[in-house]
Amino acid sequence: MGGACQLDRLLRVVMLSWEFPPRTVGGIAAHLFNLSRELVKLGVETRIVTCDFPGAPESEVVNGAHVLRVDSYKTPSPDFATWDSLMNVNMQKETAALISSFGGQVDIIHAHDWLVANAALGLKHVFRIPLVSTIHSTEIGRRNGLHTDYERMIHQTENWLAHESWRVVCCSHYMSGQVRWAFGLPEERVTVIPNGVDVSVYEKDFDRAEFRKRFALPEEKIVLFVGRLVYEKGVQILVSAMPKILSRVNAKFVVVGDGGMRDSLMRQVANMRLTHRIVSTGFLDEESLRKLYQVADVCVVPSLYEPFGITALEAMAAKTPLVASNTGGLSEIVEHDNTGTKVSPGNADSVAWGVTRVLLDPGYASWIKLNAYQKALHVYDWAKIAKQTKEFYEQILKEYDKGSWKPT
């Protein structure tokens, strides 16, 4: 640590997130689970304040990180955003008591997405502790524009959080560009630190042939899709590509995840008379999903909007050949013909071409999957990402120490 901010104790960070395992809604839970574990190994005292979850203790230590679960407000509320505002009242109250119990001696408040903006912003000012935020995705990106007051309100909350943050973290250059464009944030206020992946969870031995039987016949290739069944994830593009792929390869399509499009997708498949070629698993437990990656012959990420693309990273770590849309964060993770096959977003013919190429050329498939694995191992290693994060915190503390905002 630099001389200006030498502490006589561990660097202490309070992270705010609306999800942390076992409460897992989107990607933030896994992100925090891995990041906090590695930050602790680097000597950062990490406190996570998150929403409660049935069966999960109110307070526990997870891989060295202290987790506090607050009452997430269970009285009926008018809608999701109003619920979130009410949840933030409790989150702020409990976090205020936590920080106060350290005599205010917390170095950084780290917020994850707009869902904890209210709590984080008030705490920043009340304690005068530097606030940083990771913006994992934006409302304007998720909705492809702002169409209602509800969406505009969330957008403005993100904007407020971004501007009040000492610095914003984005997980890809694509997201950094989008945050700077959407909120008019100068470049020096945004830092790119990627998401990571834990390759060790894909190294356990199991009976592959036996597990594979759950999803496909031995002679069928497995084409895997993992993600929420919503428009922006592009699962409908993969379904449209099914006839072309099946005209050249004997394959089974395994779709993991759930969402509003499930029924319409199954109708689309039925209309093509291909119901026997698809398995829709719904949500799958983590252990089965890890095994499924390993027995799949190709993993397809056909997203139309993808701030980062954690699914691509998981496929890379599991040594599953990857076909991905040339869009958003995926463009940065995948190098065409080196760590995967890039296809045109929204183009079913292009997806069919990419999938067929990987399935019909084992030498090529092996080349891209091994390169991808090396990249996952060396670039997207959580230990490295935690080190970057710690250095990022230390840089901010140096700046904070020089300023006059710090309470005396």
Place this chain on the structure above:
Amino acid sequence: MRVIIFTWEFPPRITGQLAYYVNRLAAELVKKNVDVYVVTYNDSWTGFHQGADGIKAYRIADKVQPHINILTWMLSLNQEAERVAADIYYSTKHELDVIDVHDWHFVPAAVTLKKALRIPYVFSIDSIEPHRSRNSGAPLSSSIRSMESLGLSEAARILVKSEWMKQELKRYYNTSDDVVDVVSPDAGSWMNRILGAYQRRWGVPVNWTDFFES
């Protein structure tokens, strides 16, 4: 003594009679040599202003627009109230005695400031949601009630203007009698009773002579 008053209406923003009441309260407190800061909402006239009556007012605007209902609006505005209250706290070398919160709108800010900086608050009740909504069970109304409930349970003292309201608090919120002070704005002892409630913020008995010197 230094006091912050939280109110969502204060002249020139007048939506009900609360604005007039708080204005009179603040002016009387100034006369008693209390250092009074009013933190209030105004979308167009923002920032600090001290009038001829000696009241220091900070007017804050919401950083988020539009909103979908009064709750999302007030709950994000609370962060600005916290920012201003903290600025007062740090600029006065932490010498801030009590916050007087008028109705539910800034309850979350008062609760956070209590937990974070150990500044106690008194909760002054002008009206309550069960009356305003005719005891509606709709989600928006019950959410506002939950903010009132939070405010009542964390307050050092609760101030009501009539014996009737004291009974209504007991009826709807099961509030205990010994934390509620009835201070009628029409009674001659009004100001002294307010100061007495501020003084009892930590539960200590009142030394009345403190208030008769000025």
